[in-house]
Amino acid sequence: MTSSPFSSQLIADVGISLGDEGKGRLIPEVADELRGTPAALSVVLKVNGGANSGHTAGGIKLNLLPAGVVVPDVAHLCMGSGVVADPRKIWWEARPLEKKGYAVLSRLLIDERTLVSDLTHRLLDLATEHYRTHVLQEEPRGSTGRGITPAYYEEVGQWQITYADFLAGPNYFARKLAQRADRALRMIRHVYQCDEQVFAGFFDTLTAAELRANAEGLEMGVFDRSEFDFTRFRGAEPFTLNLKLLTDIYWQAGTALAKNIGEVRSLILREKAAGRTILGEFGQAYWLDKRHGFSPNVTASHTYTPEFFQSAGIPLQPVHTIGVAKAYDTKVGTHTFLTQMDDAQPLTVRLKKIEFGTSTGRQRMVGWYDAVEKGDALRYGGFQDLMINKIDALTGANELLICTAYEDASGQRHAHVPRNEAVRKTLRPVYSRHAGWTEDISQVRRFADLPVQAQRYTAAMMKSLLDVAYEGLPSPEPSALPRLRYLGVGPEPSQIIKDVPATAELIKLA
Known part of the structure; x- marks a missing residue:
């Protein structure tokens, strides 16, 4: 296999919450890491869903086209057989992008089975x-x-x-x-x-x-x-x-x-054989999966890594999964939101000003970081790396909460998300509390330059997630722990921290 900073030439870009995590911004980061190497990112494949998934990449809002469109040197933008696509909607996105100078149609390949x-x-x-x-x-x-x-x-x-x-x-x-x-x-x-x-x-x-x-x-x-x-x-x-x-x-x-209609599977196999990297861009997130999410508030497709192979039409093989989350939680629709913030909370007011759905423009609900959901996404879905976005949006809060477990009316703790939705709806969150910070962190590019409280909160997010994921299981070797590869400190592509310490060292700060 061609040498690469990732464990596979196949990369899955997945959400580990309920969507709107910022999966679109991951694609330019992966492209940057691989640019100039034989393993350069050459294919971005939209894996599932359709115009119901909104991604923002490089400031461009997309619903249907792969977010790799904003990276000029990604040679192929593909739609897999697991996608549902209205041809009119393709044109409605492609034509304005072409006018802005983005090459769309010259790179687009729609699978015959889409x-x-x-x-x-x-x-x-x-x-x-x-x-x-x-x-x-x-x-x-x-x-x-x-x-x-x-x-x-x-x-x-x-x-x-x-x-x-x-x-x-x-x-x-x-x-x-x-x-x-x-x-x-x-x-x-x-x-x-x-x-x-x-x-x-x-x-x-x-x-x-x-x-x-x-x-x-x-x-x-x-x-x-x-x-x-x-x-x-x-x-x-x-x-x-x-x-x-x-x-x-x-x-x-x-x-x-x-x-633009052809065989995506053949293209992917050719690109992989040439040593290049293929990224599968997923819509929605683990907890919106039609089988593993909170029905009926789910989507109609499979939203996690295994669908990569079905949609691409290629054999099952190693894949490097990157889970994406925010430093707090958001949900849209009618979901039961266990960690929803009080509307009177000043942080709620601030966050609601920036939280609107890319796909529909609907106001998102905002809540505290739910480590139980994310830990179970690791436990049952798996990922090698993590990207956490929007930690900068928490600046100014005196205290930050992390949901580390659930509790029922009798006081019994639940370490994991119940499979029974009727049970889940009756639970309340158990929180750990963490000091906030007041410094502007949007210009910080080194983890060591973050306020100590922001470092500790980041560490607590990771530790809480891992505690859930490995509860009752043998702990992996330190080198095998998922890594926090990217920490977003602002909406611009440049506003990201890439030198977060190895996870075993990071969680010592919690």
């Missing part, structure tokens, strides 16, 4: 949420409304349309899309029990959402507002669609990407 999502999935997404709240009288799930879950439904039911279908004839695509639309309309009307007024309102909702999401492209003159007018897809009769217009627009958007 799933095609479209308007019908977004309508189903909204209808499902309406059914949940108005018919079942339950709390909303907190979906992004991007149609991701309905698109995966179709894969499970073997109704999927893939990007390979854009390479076949238009009649085949039109027939499959017509069948998809028929199923969606029947479900919206008869299963999810939406009336015509509600159905009509969905088109207005989508129009408003995309006008907001594409405001920059509109300001740049890349798009006309009519591009995002979803009402034109409504049919003349109740519960119908303008199927011809829908088919024509999606066929045009998809076939315009024909040169």
